[in-house]
Amino acid sequence: MNCDHEQLHHLAAQAAKENMPAEEAIERVAAAFKSISEPSRLKILFALRQGEMCVFHIVEAVGGTQSAVSHQLRILKDNHIIKSRRDGQNIVYSLADEHVVAVLELACSHLNCKI
Amino acid sequence: MNCDHEQLHHLAAQAAKENMPAEEAIERVAAAFKSISEPSRLKILFALRQGEMCVFHIVEAVGGTQSAVSHQLRILKDNHIIKSRRDGQNIVYSLADEHVVAVLELACSHLNCKI
């Protein structure tokens, strides 16, 4: 190994090792991002920006089958990206917190795309 | 379909449909999140928070084989999460822009985890 900034990079590598988050934290972050990294699930999140909705209307908004949407909702909920409450026969879903919208908007500004 | 907020949810569904980003934009956002949703790649990003580093030192910081790290770097670069420049025999990598750190920090505050 031999580069102009060898010393500098080595220090950065050492610091990186010391400050590396615990494996468990990394896996949680990874799981959270993974859950918002599928087009079908992103559509659900973009839909829920308009306000809470029950499954029937989410299906209406994003397309696909009820079963597929339901599976995706579960993944989003397990990862605390969305939350739900029962309202009679319906389950009403909404975004878990403001971080979700914030992170979507950051991604879009990073990519220069309108949302 | 029949729920207390039927009218309200229906309006949200209509609005969601109208404001749904284009398929192409959704796929770009999805690809960007996908690229930061694997533990091995997240480690690289956390490492690069300490500053730019060449591949040798990234491997040192995150573990794994040179080949695996190199494949992961390519995915991150293709998705504009990191950038690179050549420095003699070395390729020096760094985070593409401040959005990357910001999105990582948002995720962590969402999950209440230290980074």
Next chain:
DNA sequence: TTAATATATGAATACTTATTCATATATTGA
């Protein structure tokens, strides 16, 4: 130009995950 070093990459395999289909559960109204 050759050897050594740093990094990248194609192909194969193993693993992960999305979707579908069939069916189960839960709530409501009759």
Next chain:
DNA sequence: TCAATATATGAATAAGTATTCATATATTAA
């Protein structure tokens, strides 16, 4: 209690992807 409606879920298949291994490319020093 029964039928209808809304939602969830297990299993199977299909599609996607991480890692490994072998090797290629690029740069430097001799």
